[in-house]
Amino acid sequence: MDHERVVRDVTVRLPMASTALEACQWTVSALARHTPATVSILLQVQDRLRCVAATGAWQVFSTVPPQTGVVGRVYASGRPAVVTDVADDPDYLPVRPDVTAELCVPLLGPAGQPVGVLDLQWSEPVELDRWRRTAARLAGRIGARITALGGPPAESRSEKLLRHAAAMTGAPTDWDLMAAAITAARDVSGLSAAVLLLTGRRGPRLGAPTAAPGELESRIRAELTAADRTTLGQLVDRAHRHGSAYTLGEAGHPPTEDYLPLTRAGARTLVAVPVGPPDGGGLLLVADERLLRPDPTTVNLMELLAGQAWSCLDRLRTLARLREQAASDPLTGLRHTGPFGQRIASATPGRTALLAIDVDGFKDVNDTYGHQAGDRLLVGLARALEGALRHGDELYRTGGDEFVAVIEVSRPDEAVRIAERLTEAARRTGRTISVGVALPVPGESPDRTLRRADQALYAVKRQGRDGVHLSAA
Known part of the structure; x- marks a missing residue:
């Protein structure tokens, strides 16, 4: 095999790629014309390696946690790995049933820091030494082009939601959960402020704040704290009665009376999403001082977030009740x-x-x-x-x-x-x-x-x- 030709064919279109994703997809497609190997490129996105391009297998791993598998080992160390027998490598992630050898090289930026990995897996005899040199040359050029295009692609909003959902699931207390939900709402929506209103025996109340709320969030919390319970109840009832809502921000159209505390705080953009059931749930409010128009996808993501937050909160409350029952005498209610x-x-x-x-x-x-x-x-x-x-x-x-x-x-x-x-x-x-x-x-x-x-x-x-x-x- 002419490895110089492989390098030329793979890299000839790299300068024309307009995104890192496009560069990776072209690379994988070109490599597949020269080798029957399973070819994949994984780039760092947040705290995981995301597979952005692949070919040659029935199934590949979408994302890989840090330091997982041969790809995670190579990314963490910044050093290539040549596995001559995958059956003997405890880090091998099974992709094809007939794979015998694997070659993985890091994609390096100009400063030498890994931005991803190029991974090849074969099921037939292959000159691994030649391919190692070729893969290293390709990795250098791909890494440079990815860096020139601004680095690996940003984390998508759905990926953000998945990451935050995992954080909420692991929250140990109501307070931690509410803080995690507020942080998630800000991050996924792209808006600067978020608050939770939860219905209790004495009416709606504000959920726990995050550790460092922004100015708008602080003003909204102050306005809602000062508002009477009737106003807060109307906000919650409106969402549960009629569903989620978001602002158009059109001039000359004032908000309804129950939203006045929010506009007084400076909110010009607002998404309101019901949380939990009407008789015991609450309301998620996500806002910004900028005049924006949230799209329906943003609202849908907030609804998914609210559903996850309520499921986690309900689970924590159920566990607390069970612990209380386990620790209490059922007749007198005293601890035993x-x-x-x-x-x-x-x-x-x-x-x-x-x-x-x-x-x-x-x-x-x-x-x-x-x-x-x-x-x-x-x-x-x-x-x-x-x-x-x-x-x-x-x-x-x-x-x-x-x-x-x-x-x-x-x-x-x-x-x-x-x-x-x-x-x-x-x-x-x-x-x-x-x-x-x-x-x-x-x-x-x-x-x-x-x-x-x-x-x-x-x-x-x-x-x-x-x-x-x-x-x-």
Whole structure:
């Protein structure tokens, strides 16, 4: 094979290419006339390698994550790779079932930095050394032309949406998710500001801001924060009732009244997209100070983004409910033994008091009036005890009629006074309780402190119930 001719045929049209994509497609087509290999060119787009031109296979990988496969290895290192047996290379990405050898070379810009890779794969004997030299020459010319044309093609809006969707899916909290959705809305739409309005029990509220909102976004948030809930509700209701909307920006046509807070903030371009269901969702607003006319594709992308954001938010809320149910007693709603064990593990010696609580005569209630009456007693008593505790004190149900309060105090007598408040609250429900109090001492395990509180409780039982006893350290 005349490799000089290969280089001439492949590169002759490069100066005529008007885009990097065109240069790559011409290169692949020309190379395919000289070799039966699978030929592909992948360029860096954002944080991945995107296949922009390929031939010679039934299927190729559209994008490749960083440092994945032979192509990722070559791109990351900037050094070519010659694989004489793909079966022995753990990085090989299967493209054809009969491939035996692979040659991959980096496409380098003028400063020597990789902008992509040229990859060839053969299923028949080939002079790899000759092709390596030829591919290196081609890669240099292709890389120079791509750089002259402005570098690899920009990330498309659909690719941006896919990248942001992955970020939203991985968001650990509601706050992180809303910030990711706002960032995505700005990036995909090309507009400078985005806010989320979410419906809650008290009406619509603003979602979490991003870390560094721009001026317009800050002004919009200020206007919506100052607006009454009726105005915010009208904005949300309008979108859910009639669908997405966007501005034409035509002069002489004022906005409807519910959009006035946005125009006062300086928004001249606006896309409004409903989020989630009408009875519990919200609204995504994307805006700009420039007078633009968003196209329907932009609106469609915002609708896809809003749908993804709501799916992720609904999943996070569902997981939170499941965690709460797993950590809570289904009868009283109090946290139970799992969270209690975590809490007492962080007890502060001399300051964290454990109050072991037992309902006096509870078995008699169950035996005489039935378990439903016993359940009602426990629920009523749990509410009464919660009401008698201070803000920040914690109450757990650790057994059938057994509770433990974890409180922070400065002195043992303060813990005793709070325990006495609990006994008074129980009496007001028509029942009595016995309470044992213990404060952890340095070097004592939480389980040992709890045993001392239980022993103090049994001391109350022996003395006639309905009282408080402080355990000696």
